[in-house]
Amino acid sequence: MAKILLEMRDITKTFPGVKALSNVNLKVEEGEIHALVGENGAGKSTLMNVLSGIYPYGSYEGDIVYDGEVCKFNKIKDSEAKGIVIIHQELALIPYMTIAENMFLGNERGSKFHINWKETNDLSAEYLKMVGLKEQPQVLIKDIGVGKQQLVEIAKAMAKKARLLILDEPTASLNEDDSKSLLDLLLKFKKEGLTSIIISHKLNEVSYVADKITVIRDGCTIETLTKGVDDISENRIIKGMVGREIEDRFPKREKHIGDIKMEIKNWTVHHPVNFERKVVDDVSINVRKGEIIGIAGLMGAGRTELAMSIFGKSYGESISGHIFIDGKEVHIHSVKDAIAHKLAYVTEDRKGNGLILSNTIKINNSLANLKGISKHSVINRDEEYAAAVDYKQKLAIKCPTVEQNVGNLSGGNMQKVLLAKWMFTDPEILILDEPTRGIDVGAKYEIYLIMNQLVAEGKSVIMISSEMPEILGMCDRIYIMNEGKIVGELDASEASQEVIMSHIIKAG
């Protein structure tokens, strides 16, 4: 029995309104590669943020025992001093600095008042060799590819004398070859005694590299599987990840599905900066009147990008493809066009892209339909007020008055204001992007009721969601998207979490 390097005991972390982790236990032996798997939002990243001190000691319950002692980290530096280094999914490198500068950022060689550039570059070269990267330390980060950048991140971690390396989705943006070499590098370091925790959605990689696999679901540890002892096939892991029962959390509705309302054909969208990359790749989907379709997939699958590119080309470059509404081809070049064609896009990021937090409910409510409350561009304040009050009642928005600032509302009520804003534009096709993200169960149910109401009126709803139960519970038809492509289409009756997951994983 090898020595236990890290033990996290009964970790519980609550955010206002949400319990992100409850009594999570994790044991990591020295010298092993330990994988953490779970659905989006299961709590993997939160757990690692607790470990690395991003959430300081005192903001969570439970103990972290590392190397035999209980640790109380207040900031990242504290955990790094102990050799715990985390590499985040979003690379944290500065594009216009060299590899060497990035590697020793915040950890500069030399004295406080003088950086020793020779030592910086020499050491950097050494670490680059260690991770097998053939680049000069003086090369700028922006000039090397993503795969190499990921290696620089690892070299940076090594430069901090990492004993426990945590990698959050390290291969998410890498192609197959780069992923393989990264994983082999981890295996090589393992031989040299490094302990790693790897968070990944790619279960084939997990099976390949991990000695133990801990499954997290809904903020709880479900099980830990050991290579060679338990079955660690992909199917077995998926079962652990999605094993929850779907309760009666979704209101029923009568189905009156009509003709095809909107059809997207061969839709391709390129990345706005990285032109060669296809973020959406030859996607064809359709939605009928009175139908809710779901687009399932993992984060970064290109679902939001698909929606925004349809909605007046709000995302992406050199967009190609065709949109048909009611059987006729339409050309939507701006958000204004999209609204005129009775499209609505309810963003996933209500604070960032959806609402003006410093303005009132009333003003937010009318923002996308100023025409509806004005004549010759003069606003009729009475009409504006009446419209806001109307939606406040229809959607049961809990607020004293519609003159209240949106920023003071709870997440669920904000989401309702956002929905109200788009319902006020009188759309026929609504794209709801993660409509229930970060809101409590009661508010979710109300949002579902509103969705049912919308389709009962003959409108079409496209729901993008990373929460599988929601997709399964609400949609009539489900598209599965992965890496920009549609990799499956299922009728609600034949869909299950296992089927969806295996579609995604097979495609990856």
Added chain:
Amino acid sequence: MNKKKVLEFIKKYTMVIVLVLVFGMFAITTKGDILLPANISNIISQNAYVFILATGMLLCILTGGNIDLSVGSVVCFVGAVGAKLMVEAGFNMYLSILIMLITGTAIGAFQAFWIAYVRIPPFIVTLAGMLAFRGLSNVVLNGMTVSLRDQKEFVNLFGGGANCYISDIFGFEDINGLCLIVGITVAALFVFFQFKNRVTKIKKNYEVESAISFWIKTGIIAVTIIAFAFKLAQNKGIPTVLIWVFIVILFYGYITSNTTVGRAFYAVGGNEKATKLSGINTNRVYFMAYTNMGFLSALAAMVTIARLTSAQPTYGQNYEMDAIASCFIGGASAYGGIGTVPGVIIGAILMGVINMGMSLMSVDANWQKVVKGAVLLAAVVFDVVSKRGKLLALD
């Protein structure tokens, strides 16, 4: 509960209260000199350009705390062009006015193009404009002064010199009857519309403030208008420039608060991405803000050269700073999306009163700048801290 109400009142009317306090303080320290009719009238005439520019600057600031540094230089340049046309080229006054307005608007549109459609930071574009148009003013004027002493009509129209008042139709002694009547009419109209508004709101069951606070507020404003008119009447009547300022305030006050165009300015400053995704052309909003700034700079240029009865290459220096300071003191948010025309005007009046009071007290001009700087910093600190709810921005 009552304490909370008082705090809310103070928060809402901070700058008005400060203005009253500052005015009262100067009334004491200058032994009443600041209350003399001539001085009251001067606060308007001296600061007319600030009112006009601050209104335009507000639109720029609303879009996201963006400022226009070029207005001082543009004022000088447009003034120089106008003076040259009228005095040396012998152009008709109205044609010259038209050309000045077009010139200002064109300059605004030129800068607005880079800001709105090429997305060059406004600070950079208008800094370039500030340098370039200062230089061009010198080129146009050959470094010399052009006197407008003979352009009496123009000077009178834009309210510069000693006799630029609206002439009285009554023949009272010592007091301008027209001015007084206009003041009383404006006050009466104000009360009437406020009341009408309130009645409709009550009819429709909308929320309204309590009757007492409504009448106190309306009464105070009405009395202030009449008292102000009385002071002006005791002097020489309504300065012509006040008419221009009044039109600008009314027009832009209406645009910002009652039209979809105005709403777009607030929306862009509040959350540009959300605004864009709501189908509003955000580039055009920036374009309008800076083009309009050019237009109002031209108007300010006319007011400036009329008051100083000449055009000189040094005119308009630091005008942009006066306008920016008025906006921030008047409650515009340095992050955009918040601010009103009346607020900005209060800010401009406060600056004007501080200037006037300190000049009457013969405070050294250098110290005046120190005080104005302190007032600006204090106003913005107050804005930011009161929003955050605590002083220091600890993470």
